[in-house]
Amino acid sequence: MAALDIAQQLKARFPEIISDPAEFRGEVTVRLSDAERITEVCAAAKKDFGFDYLVDISSVDNYGDDPRFTVVYHLYGYGHHCHLRLKTDVSEEKSELPTVCTVWRTANWHEREIYDMMGIRFRNHPDLRRILMWEGYPYFPLRKDFPLAGKPSEMPDVAFSKPAPLEGGPFVTIAGGKDRIAREPRVRIPETDALDTNARLERRKDVQEAHGHSHGPGPVETK
């Protein structure tokens, strides 16, 4: 049985929401007009039409058009060896459609990725979190209005450790300091600043005056 026949049968099953199948380069695409019924259509495609393998879900941002987003499902059946592409549109105001996790469990991560990259939410998804970007990232990078160079954003604190303190490294000297302490800022002087932060800051000030910056050849402390 060819993919086109199966698509026709699927259309006969849901005549009011499934479009006529379109063929391009030997691949069959049908369009679903009502995104709210995607779960129902997918469940039927799996159960009655043998599409037991969800190859992929992807999303397209048609920036400037309405509806803005298209979600694309690639289905495959191990029984009949046919591919089918199922597309449905989602408007920007809504940005939401039901999940198909209940039909194929592999949809879980695909839907998380679309949420992460495109900002489309999947209703009733068991665990809709960001997957590639970090938790709390404020943008959706694959949208067309997101610049290629990216936007500055804050990483959560846990991602950074504080700059290493200016001590402990042997054989590090800065030329031009007025005394040994300024020239060798990493030398540890236990009796004065083992536990005394002020002494360390004082020493930094000396280096700053002598050298123009407060750090040796180590990590830069940013404010």
Add this chain to the structure above:
Amino acid sequence: MPDVQNIEFKDPQARIAAAAASSEVTDLEGDKMVLNMGPSHPATHGVLRIVLELDGEIITRAEPEVGYLHRGDEKIAENMTYNQFVPYTDRLDYLAPLANNVAYALAVEKLEGIDKDLPPRCQYIRVICCELARISSHLLGLGAFAMDVGALTVFLHTFTEREKIYNLCEALTGARFTTSYTRIGGVARDLPPGWVEQCRKFLHEVVVNFDESEKFLSRNRIFVDRTRDIGVVSKEDAIDYGFTGPNLRGSGVEYDLRKAHPYLVYDQLKFDIPIGVAGDCYDRYLVRMEEMRQSVRILHQCLDQLPDGPVRIPDGKTVLPPKEQVLTRMEELIHQFILVTQGENAPPGEIYFGAENPKGELGFYINSKGGGTPHRMKIRSPSFVNLSILSHLLPGHMMSDVVAILGSLDFVMGECDR
């Protein structure tokens, strides 16, 4: 010692129940322990992080975290011409860059409708690339898997052969790792003189290595104990979780894109598809082992049948013309200028092309609005999909089984995170 008894349970759910029952007596704290494995851990083969909840040594919950190697390849692809993206495909599955190059080129050629026009020599060379990449990737997967479960020798052993593959890659493409060998409509250059003989010599040597590696492992008591009945994925689960490649076939599903939907000249070559029975770590190992032998078989056929002729489509509108013509003739100069500045003019439309890569089905969904750049390109990476089963598969296993399961799934994070 009640724990000794618990290990004997074959069924993961029974293990969890038994651990819960015994913990009432032995676990004085009454708490489960959360262990963070990765992102920098030798058994996670890159930057996978798994948050494990442990009851004693039994895993009760596992939450994989990916994305540490996310570079935004799909976004990058939207902003360059099709040929410019070829080097980025090297960095997907960086253990088999040649296979990625071929899969990507075939996807774009399908969009442009020129995949049937490829010269025969080019198709054979591409098959040779794919199969060399498969052997290279499986050798590493096998060696790393064995090393994770304690057999260090195999790793060093298989790396000897991988070194030879890298030498072949270097002779062929000029680079050992980042090959960037294909172009849309062909390959970058023809095989260098003497390469076929070098490759034949390698094939005769590598089968000896397969036999030796197999002797190390297949009947090794420790290896078998650590892999058999561990990480069992049923046929239904494998399909439901979208498994592809050797992992799917390890679970007993006879599906290989090279057979089911042949591309290039795979339909003219004789090879078998090995499948597993139990779907455990040991079966996945056996499938990979046999796949490498089949790859050698394919390579021998390709080298014997290799036809003469051009290695690119002789059409200046899609493929860069030869440099000497560009420098001497007007039309070729114009073609070169247009192709470099604007790229090939792809028609509007959308295609999906999946290729049987060493790790599984590497698919490219390209949505084009016409012109030289894709409007959207989605990379369906097998490692990403194969890893999504972890939170279902790991619970019920022992902590030490995690490394065996990860090794047998054979993923690569460059491809998973894209």
